[in-house]
Amino acid sequence: GEDVExxxxxxxxxxxxxxxxxxxxxxxxxxxxxxxxEPGAGLQLLTYIFSNMDMKQDQRLTVLLNKKDKHLSLxxxxxxxxxxxxxxxxxxxxxxxxxxxxxxxxxxxQP
Amino acid sequence: DSGVTQTPKHLITATGQRVTLxxxxxxxxxxxxxxxxxxxxxxxxxxQYYNGEERAKGNILERFSAQQFPDLHSELNLSSLELGDSAxxxxxxxxxAGGTDTQYFGPGTRxxxx
Numbered sequence: 001g002e003d004v005e006x007x008x009x010x011x012x013x014x015x016x017x018x019x020x021x022x023x024x025x026x027x028x029x030x031x032x033x034x035x036x037x038e039p040g041a042g043l044q045l046l047t048y049i050f051s052n053m054d055m056k057q058d059q060r061l062t063v064l065l066n067k068k069d070k071h072l073s074l075x076x077x078x079x080x081x082x083x084x085x086x087x088x089x090x091x092x093x094x095x096x097x098x099x100x101x102x103x104x105x106x107x108x109x110q111p
Numbered sequence: 112d113s114g115v116t117q118t119p120k121h122l123i124t125a126t127g128q129r130v131t132l133x134x135x136x137x138x139x140x141x142x143x144x145x146x147x148x149x150x151x152x153x154x155x156x157x158x159q160y161y162n163g164e165e166r167a168k169g170n171i172l173e174r175f176s177a178q179q180f181p182d183l184h185s186e187l188n189l190s191s192l193e194l195g196d197s198a199x200x201x202x203x204x205x206x207x208a209g210g211t212d213t214q215y216f217g218p219g220t221r222x223x224x225x
Contacts, residue, residue: 031213033213035216041218042113042201042216042217042218042219043201043203043216044113044216045113045213045214045216048213088154092214097142097144097166097167097205097212097214098144098156098159098167098169099144099146099156099203099214100156101146101153101154101155102153103153104153104154
């Protein structure tokens with residue numbers, strides 16, 4: 001079946017690194033995505049990783065993919081208060097291009 | 112700004128009514144997707160259109176329908192509304208129909224059914 005799970009909440013101090021984790025079940029997913037949702041706003045694409053990659057770095061963001069364990073993580077270096085938001089992982093690209101979203105992780109950054 | 116526009120931003124209506132949500136994709140994108148975000152169901156895929164044709168269907172109720180017009184904008188029609196239909200409805204667009212196309216999301220329409 002299709003199921004994407006995330007922990008619900010993460011609290012970090014400003015300047016620390018944040019690691020948000022995600023597990024997924026559909027091994028046919030071609031891409032895995034991270035989206036950010038700020039209060040009252042839409043979904044902003046942060047980054048994505050192709051399923052045959054292990055790691056992707058994009059400025060302060062590092063995505064790690066363990067395909068064997070179907071585990072995806074997003075590391076945000078030097079976390080800022082502006083990073084406070086809900087972060088969704090999503091799998092896509094299988095038989096259709098529909099995205100299967102996780103439950104979202106609320107990241108709270110303490111000053 | 113993703114380039115995807117949605118109107119209206121907010122919609123308040125009563126049970127039993129019908130509403131239409133509108134989406135304009137990014138310039139050049141041929142695919143439009145609709146998603147529903149609610150507290151109990153999370154973010155769920157509803158339906159995809161590619162170049163005017165229905166491409167994929169998700170957990171879309173029979174009371175809901177969608178279409179994509181020749182100018183590629185899309186409308187999501189919700190009828191016989193129930194309290195449980197209150198949610199944030201997102202539209203996304205991508206260049207093609209394939210499994211490798213990144214989706215860019217609009218700001219959403221918040222529907223409140225009273």
